[in-house]
Amino acid sequence: MQNIRLRARSHITLWAAFSLYVLLAFVEQAVAAETIPASHADPMISIHEGFVDENVCTSCHANEAAAFAKSNHAKAMAIASDKSVRANFNNASFEHNGLVSTFFRQDKRFFVRSEGPDGKQAEFEVKYAFAYEPLQQYLADIGGGRLQALDLAWDTEKQQWFWLGEAKPAKPGSTFHWTGPFYRWNRTCIDCHSTAPRANFQPETNEYKSSYVATSVGCQSCHGAGAKHVAWAVEKSRDAKMSTPSNLGLSKADASACFACHARRTKLLDGYQPGKPFLDYFSPALLRPDLYFPDGQILDEVFEYGSFQQSKMARAGVTCLDCHTQHEAALKAQGNALCTQCHTKLAPERFVKFNPGGDFDTSTHTRHPVGSTGAQCTNCHMPERTYMKVDPRRDHSFVIPRPDLSAAYGTPNACTTCHEGKTNAWAGENMDLWYGKAWRERPTTAHAFAGAAQNDPASIDALRALIADREQAGIVRGSAVAVMSRVGGIDIAADVKAAAEDPDPLVRLGAAEGGANLPSEQRLDAIGRLLADDTRAVRVAAVTALGSTPSLGLLGDARKNFDTAVKDLRAYVQSNADVAETQNNFGTFLFGQQRAGEAEGAFRQAIVLDPALAGARINLAELYRVTGQNEKSERAYAEAIAVSPAQADLRYGHALSLVRQKALPEAIRELDEAVRLDPVNSRYKMTLAIALDSAGRTGEALTVLDLAVAAGETDASLLGAAIQYGLKLRRYPETLKYAEALARQRRDDQQLAELIRQLRAATGGK
Numbered sequence: 228m229q230n231i232r233l234r235a236r237s238h239i240t241l242w243a244a245f246s247l248y249v250l251l252a253f254v255e256q257a258v259a260a261e262t263i264p265a266s267h268a269d270p271m272i273s274i275h276e277g278f279v280d281e282n283v284c285t286s287c288h289a290n291e292a293a294a295f296a297k298s299n300h301a302k303a304m305a306i307a308s309d310k311s312v313r314a315n316f317n318n319a320s321f322e323h324n325g326l327v328s329t330f331f332r333q334d335k336r337f338f339v340r341s342e343g344p345d346g347k348q349a350e351f352e353v354k355y356a357f358a359y360e361p362l363q364q365y366l367a368d369i370g371g372g373r374l375q376a377l378d379l380a381w382d383t384e385k386q387q388w389f390w391l392g393e394a395k396p397a398k399p400g401s402t403f404h405w406t407g408p409f410y411r412w413n414r415t416c417i418d419c420h421s422t423a424p425r426a427n428f429q430p431e432t433n434e435y436k437s438s439y440v441a442t443s444v445g446c447q448s449c450h451g452a453g454a455k456h457v458a459w460a461v462e463k464s465r466d467a468k469m470s471t472p473s474n475l476g477l478s479k480a481d482a483s484a485c486f487a488c489h490a491r492r493t494k495l496l497d498g499y500q501p502g503k504p505f506l507d508y509f510s511p512a513l514l515r516p517d518l519y520f521p522d523g524q525i526l527d528e529v530f531e532y533g534s535f536q537q538s539k540m541a542r543a544g545v546t547c548l549d550c551h552t553q554h555e556a557a558l559k560a561q562g563n564a565l566c567t568q569c570h571t572k573l574a575p576e577r578f579v580k581f582n583p584g585g586d587f588d589t590s591t592h593t594r595h596p597v598g599s600t601g602a603q604c605t606n607c608h609m610p611e612r613t614y615m616k617v618d619p620r621r622d623h624s625f626v627i628p629r630p631d632l633s634a635a636y637g638t639p640n641a642c643t644t645c646h647e648g649k650t651n652a653w654a655g656e657n658m659d660l661w662y663g664k665a666w667r668e669r670p671t672t673a674h675a676f677a678g679a680a681q682n683d684p685a686s687i688d689a690l691r692a693l694i695a696d697r698e699q700a701g702i703v704r705g706s707a708v709a710v711m712s713r714v715g716g717i718d719i720a721a722d723v724k725a726a727a728e729d730p731d732p733l734v735r736l737g738a739a740e741g742g743a744n745l746p747s748e749q750r751l752d753a754i755g756r757l758l759a760d761d762t763r764a765v766r767v768a769a770v771t772a773l774g775s776t777p778s779l780g781l782l783g784d785a786r787k788n789f790d791t792a793v794k795d796l797r798a799y800v801q802s803n804a805d806v807a808e809t810q811n812n813f814g815t816f817l818f819g820q821q822r823a824g825e826a827e828g829a830f831r832q833a834i835v836l837d838p839a840l841a842g843a844r845i846n847l848a849e850l851y852r853v854t855g856q857n858e859k860s861e862r863a864y865a866e867a868i869a870v871s872p873a874q875a876d877l878r879y880g881h882a883l884s885l886v887r888q889k890a891l892p893e894a895i896r897e898l899d900e901a902v903r904l905d906p907v908n909s910r911y912k913m914t915l916a917i918a919l920d921s922a923g924r925t926g927e928a929l930t931v932l933d934l935a936v937a938a939g940e941t942d943a944s945l946l947g948a949a950i951q952y953g954l955k956l957r958r959y960p961e962t963l964k965y966a967e968a969l970a971r972q973r974r975d976d977q978q979l980a981e982l983i984r985q986l987r988a989a990t991g992g993k
Contacts, residue, residue, distance in 0.1 A: 269306050273438040277452035278423055284446040284453060287460065292446075294554035300444040302359035303420040304366075307337045311356040313363050314381035314388065321379055321388040324396055328379055330388075339367060339377060344406040346399040351375075355442075357412070357420065359383070361617050366412050372435030374412040378405040382617050391615055400870075401839045408837045413437050414805050419488035422448045425497070428805040433835060435805075449485075451478025451501045478502035480553075482546045490532030491518065495763055495795075497802045506732050510764040511536075513737055514676065514706035520638040521677035523624045523703070528614045535623040536702040536733070543581040545569075563588045566604040594661050601645060610641045630654035631667055636677045672703055679710045686714060694726060694734075704729070705737025712741030720745050724753040732762040739768035747776045758788040766792045767799055771812070775819035807837035814846060823854055841867060841874045848880060852887065860884045875905035879914070891922050902931075909935065909942045916948055925952050929961070936965065943972055950982075959989045 274280055285292040295301050305311035316330040316337050328341035336352060343349040351367040357376060358364055360383040366374040378391045390396075397403035408414060413435045417424045422441035429436060440447060447453050455476035463469050478484075479502035486492075487499055492509040499508040511532055512518055518527045523537045535541050549568070550559060558565055567588050569575055574584030586592065587604070595601030607628055609621040628640040630651040642654035658666060675693055678686030693699055693707040708726040711719050723745060726738035735757060742754035750773055757769035770792035796816065803809040814829030827850055833843035844867030851860035864881035871877055882897035898915040905911060912935050919928035932949040946969040953962030963986040970979050 269442045271438050272440065272442065274440055275423055275425070275438075277454050278440045278447055279453045279457050281422065281441045281445040281447065283457055288446070291554050294552075295446070298554065298556040299359050300448075300556055303444045304358075304442050305356045306442060307353050307356050307365070309335075312337060312353075312365075313356070313359075313383055314365070315386075316353075319388065321390075323390045326396055337365070339365070341377070341405075342399060344369065344399050344404070357416070362615060369406055371433065372413065372437060374437075375406050376410045376412055376416065378410060380615070384617070389616060402837055407839070408807060418494065420444065423452070426805060430804055430832070449480045449501055451480075453477065485547045486532045489530045491527075491529040492532070494802055495767060495799045504762070506736070506765070507763040510736070510767065511702075511733075513702065513709055513733075513740065516676070516680040520673075521636050521680065522626060522629065522632055522638045522671055522673040524610075524626055524639055525612055525620075525622050525624075531623045533702060537624040537700045539581060540625060542700060543578050543583070563602070563604050594657075606645065607641045610639060610644055612639070627666070627669065628654070628658070629666075629669075629671065629673075630658065632671065632673045636673055638673060675707065676710060679714050682714055684714060687711060687719065690714075691722065694722065701731035701733035704731065705733040705735070708734065708737035709741045712744035720749040720753045727754050727757050732760075732765060735760060735762070735765045736768055739765050739772055742769065743772035750776055755785065758785075758792045763795055766795050770796050771816060774816035805836060807833040807840045807843060810836060811840060811843040811846060814843070818846070818850055823850060826850055838870055841871050841877050844870070845877060845880050848884060852884060857884070857887050861888055873904060875901045875908065875911070878904060879911055882914070882918075886918065891918060894918055895922060909940055909945050912940075913942075913945055913948060916952070920952060925955055928952050929956060929958070933961065936968065941968060941972070943969060959986050962986055963990055
């Protein structure tokens with residue numbers, strides 16, 4: 228028996244040596260050919276310099292690879308096959324709003340027959356399955372290297388097709404048609420579903436030659452390029468005494484690696500490597516009212532970065548890996564055990580400063596039976612919001628339920644979300660009984676941000692208090708600066724300037740973005756120092772804000788800093804060369820710098836990238852107007868309207884160009900159309916009234932303004948014009964009504980008071 232054991236050990240030793248030999252040979256071959264496309268079924272795989280084939284990682288790290296294979300990250304993207312495709316492609320049909328799409332197979336390949344970019348039915352090959360659960364999308368090849376995500380997806384739980392949209396399906400040729408820019412994988416999705424992807428957009432042909440190291444998310448997505456690590460491993464196997472580098476030749480896998488994808492952000496630079504500063508490669512969206520509720524909870528699809536940055540956990544040093552396993556991306560514990568890792572009676576030493584200690588996992592705290600749905604920490608403090616119709620995601624700001632804020636501002640709260648049919652008042656009364664009323668006085672961002680969203684000047688002081696409170700998260704303080712700059716009625720240049728000197732880069736980012744809303748003569752003094760900021764996101768925001776002030780008068784280091792920041796801006800534009808909005812914004816910057824030729828090129832490129840982008844066409848038309856090319860301006864507007872006839876701002880801009888062409892009747896028709904398309908826009912109504920009066924149709928002009936006043940519009944300039952036209956037509960009773968409405972805004976205006984006295988006398992009033 229002993230001899231058998233010895234022979235077995237000898238066999239194992241020999242097998243291990245043989246395996247090591249094979250591994251080394253495989254690794255050396257991979258390192259030597261790291262820039263040669265790998266022989267995989269996926270034609271887009273190309274092992275970029277510094278990277279290795281993902282199989283090399285697996286050959287040494289089998290346990291980690293096995294764990295990772297269980298995660299949805301590992302299934303982020305796959306070649307369409309019987310194994311990867313979860314949807315019904317057996318001649319299944321789906322109809323929505325009269326549009327029929329059919330899914331079928333042919334020669335082991337997958338196809339969809341649907342409406343193409345020209346509006347006609349056509350067949351498209353589905354090349355890739357995209358994501359895994361709770362929904363799976365599919366990428367179809369439409370030519371030119373473009374892979375488009377279908378706007379029809381497969382519900383993996385209900386096992387049925389569904390439409391991802393909300394309103395009517397977009398028209399062919401538009402931004403949001405499934406063949407348009409929004410659904411383009413190369414532009415919108417590529418960064419986060421593959422390993423080391425490169426869009427490789429070709430501006431000269433408007434095509435793509437995209438590639439990546441691995442089809443799906445892989446080891447090098449989080450650990451960085453692996454060639455140096457593999458080279459070290461090979462040498463180490465030959466020389467056991469060789470020193471071991473602290474990072475083993477790999478990038479540091481920290482939270483930035485997670486946030487690079489789990490964030491609503493703009494890419495500033497290609498080639499992000501884990502461990503590099505997040506804000507040097509990405510500019511995150513701040514707490515805008517279209518993205519977040521006033522209390523910071525998630526509204527639009529913003530992923531996790533912005534909400535988590537607001538939390539006390541983030542400020543205490545908690546990271547993604549405190550709750551989620553590194554490779555499976557699963558929770559480290561189930562139920563409340565996940566939270567009681569830290570939230571125990573005795574605070575863990577790591578978090579003593581923030582003292583998360585307490586007896587929370589009890590019915591005394593939760594007021595729900597132990598183990599029940601209502602007693603789960605996440606259900607109260609991480610409420611879910613569903614995106615893409617079937618994908619519930621938890622809020623990571625870890626808010627405390629506030630039904631009083633829900634009643635005031637429409638913010639969600641877990642109480643009424645769980646207890647359907649119950650009111651916020653009911654929830655508030657129960658919380659009063661359980662916890663007293665002190666919870667109603669807890670500090671919140673909601674009052675300040677809700678007021679600012681309504682352009683209430685009274686919100687300024689509340690925003691100032693948030694900015695001054697160093698206990699608030701940087702993203703909250705930075706957002707407060709940016710929001711403050713959009714609220715009129717008060718000079719906040721000093722606040723922006725002070726924020727520009729804050730040590731937190733997110734506060735400085737808010738200052739840079741806020742600087743764009745200051746009067747041009749105040750911007751340089753307020754945010755000029757940010758042109759030389761240590762953080763790329765701040766520099767790009769600052770130079771963008773200063774771009775419309777060409778006469779900066781910068782000398783010496785100031786000019787050098789501006790020019791360096793412009794290089795950062797150009798790198799950002801290059802990294803987003805296929806994004807029409809980026810080209811349009813860059814054109815605006817160039818035009819502000821009086822580089823009309825380059826600006827025209829940028830606007831035209833934006834139109835090529837997305838013909839339906841009205842803003843680029845308006846900007847191009849305005850460029851022609853300002854440079855005295857009125858015929859081109861009018862033609863650019865006309866072309867834009869042919870593409871987007873229901874765009875009110877296009878109609879308005881076209882009307883102005885027609886006025887400059889002295890085509891007043893045609894301009895009035897366009898203004899009338901702009902008002903019809905956007906009936907709440909006072910500026911359109913004012914301009915229409917002025918045009919009607921200029922055409923001798925003052926009575927019609929007054930009717931336009933009278934309808935606006937009757938609808939509750941009290942804009943001072945609108946009332947002033949109504950008074951002028953009323954006097955001109957000698958319609959004194961109506962004029963008196965307008966004058967009294969204006970007087971309520973201008974109580975100290977003696978001229979207006981005298982006019983009202985005269986009008987009352989003329990109409991027999993008092």
